[in-house]
């Protein structure tokens with residue numbers, strides 16, 4: 001069997017996001033059980049875990065959309081107590097995150113209105129639409145676009161104010177398989193273009209191993225980090241070449257095994 005890469009060393013000066021004993025309970029039920037994690041600038045970190053392990057809860061706490069019960073998230077050296085301006089979130093449900101009565105250009109402009117001049121906003125809209133393959137489509141309304149195009153628009157909106165960190169919660173779960181492949185490669189491209197750190201939650205183990213520089217595997221709730229795996233697959237990733245590598249199969253099998261074991265623990269306890 002191919003040897004698995006080592007667990008990353010977590011001490012580094014260029015840590016951009018740190019989870020420090022993050023705990024979250026809903027009433028009496030503890031979901032996140034003291035998570036510790038360091039994410040370095042420029043990393044693409046995928047988070048996988050069994051259904052109900054608290055992935056969305058974790059992202060909401062990191063984004064300042066929800067307060068933890070204990071512990072904290074530190075973003076660029078500052079404890080998160082409200083949504084940080086240099087952090088953007090892309091959710092799974094693009095149909096609810098885009099406003100249907102506004103064109104795509106207006107949707108993208110909205111979060112920038114009090115931050116940039118009109119001319120700057122116009123330039124940024126043009127730039128991000130081109131980056132996500134929607135150049136010249138800004139005049140369309142969301143309901144005039146396919147699901148894949150709407151999700152591209154949602155990504156463009158996240159990119160428009162040039163966040164340092166992009167949090168993505170199952171962003172491609174609602175699109176067809178072909179579109180999903182295109183969007184995976186799109187997100188790798190914009191990560192490089194915009195020099196961003198990406199934290200990407202997914203159910204899809206293949207997707208996590210394909211995209212990630214690291215894959216963080218969560219246990220079942222009450223959730224801790226089960227394993228933090230460095231993905232040493234060559235860059236740039238390629239849908240066919242990367243997925244044909246024995247190292248790719250070894251990693252995906254390893255992650256699959258961890259999730260299965262977390263699920264069986266969850267059903268026993």
Ligand SMILES: Nc1ncnc2c1ncn2[C@@H]1O[C@H](COP(=O)(O)OP(=O)(O)OP(=O)(O)O)[C@@H](O)[C@H]1O
Pocket residue numbers: 026031049050051052053054055056057058
């Ligand atoms: N606002 C809330 N109030 C009470 N319980 C909640 C709330 N939000 C989530 N939960 C519960 O917390 C647990 C974790 O939910 P969460 O959505 O974070 O998990 P997840 O890993 O993202 O799930 P999935 O993989 O199914 O999307 C679930 O049992 C859920 O029912």
